[in-house]
Amino acid sequence: MLEKLKQEVYDANMRLPQLGLVSFTWGNVSGIDREKGLYVIKPSGVDYNDLKPEDMVVVNVKDGKVVEGNMNPSSDTPTHTYLYNHFPNIGGIVHTHSPWAVSFAAAKMDIPAMNTTHADTFYGDVPAADALTKEEIEEDYEGNTGKTIVKTFNERGIDYEAVPAALVSQHGPFAWGPTPDKAVYNAKVLEVVAEEDYHTAQLTRANRELPQYLLDKHYLRKHGANAYYGQNNAKSKDHAARE
Numbered sequence: 001m002l003e004k005l006k007q008e009v010y011d012a013n014m015r016l017p018q019l020g021l022v023s024f025t026w027g028n029v030s031g032i033d034r035e036k037g038l039y040v041i042k043p044s045g046v047d048y049n050d051l052k053p054e055d056m057v058v059v060n061v062k063d064g065k066v067v068e069g070n071m072n073p074s075s076d077t078p079t080h081t082y083l084y085n086h087f088p089n090i091g092g093i094v095h096t097h098s099p100w101a102v103s104f105a106a107a108k109m110d111i112p113a114m115n116t117t118h119a120d121t122f123y124g125d126v127p128a129a130d131a132l133t134k135e136e137i138e139e140d141y142e143g144n145t146g147k148t149i150v151k152t153f154n155e156r157g158i159d160y161e162a163v164p165a166a167l168v169s170q171h172g173p174f175a176w177g178p179t180p181d182k183a184v185y186n187a188k189v190l191e192v193v194a195e196e197d198y199h200t201a202q203l204t205r206a207n208r209e210l211p212q213y214l215l216d217k218h219y220l221r222k223h224g225a226n227a228y229y230g231q232n233n234a235k236s237k238d239h240a241a242r243e
């Protein structure tokens with residue numbers, strides 16, 4: 001069943017390593033057929049080099065249970081299920097371990113809207129949702145980080161279609177879109193802007209003008225009118241040689 005969707009989801013999964021968004025077996029993409037109430041997701045722990053379209057697992061979006069597939073679905077299936085049920089207009093979801101976005105997630109920092117590349121895809125900062133608490137994990141830990149994502153969007157009044165991504169603190173990014181392929185596109189843009197933001201933050205923090213008096217003192221002393229050199233009476237050999 002859903003052979004066309006399986007191919008689409010397989011193709012989207014294969015773009016993750018191609019785009020440098022995952023290594024080894026990390027990450028996963030799913031895509032949903034809303035009419036049938038079923039979605040397709042990557043099987044858990046399978047190397048992308050070994051993955052085939054027919055390996056995709058079909059899941060019932062109502063209860064997250066497998067309805068077709070020889071392998072276990074992704075360990076993030078509970079999160080995909082939760083997001084499909086709370087973000088009704090999405091058609092595809094992706095989770096990656098892309099390093100720059102994961103760095104912001106580990107730092108529990110939103111990815112701020114700092115340039116137009118960001119604004120072309122995300123209408124505002126991409127939020128860092130809290131990691132699941134110890135109690136939440138003990139209560140019903142099934143790997144469902146969707147709860148914390150939806151809670152963050154609701155509490156902060158963020159439109160999930162205008163900002164199609166979130167960071168799960170200390171874990172990594174989830175992105176979504178109208179199709180699996182668009183979800184992967186959004187995940188790649190997120191990684192690009194995360195890296196750009198990091199460098200912008202470094203540049204703006206480091207961009208301190210050296211005061212003119214220090215320029216004068218250090219440059220003129222060695223190359224110019226020696227206005228300062230004589231004051232300390234210390235003469236370097238090369239200076240003495242030049243006299």
Ligand SMILES: O=C(CO)[C@@H](O)[C@H](O)COP(=O)(O)O
Pocket residue numbers: 025026027028042043044045046073074075076095097
């Ligand atoms: O972050 C984790 C595991 O800590 C997962 O998201 C893996 O990155 C993907 O797991 P599978 O989809 O292969 O189960």
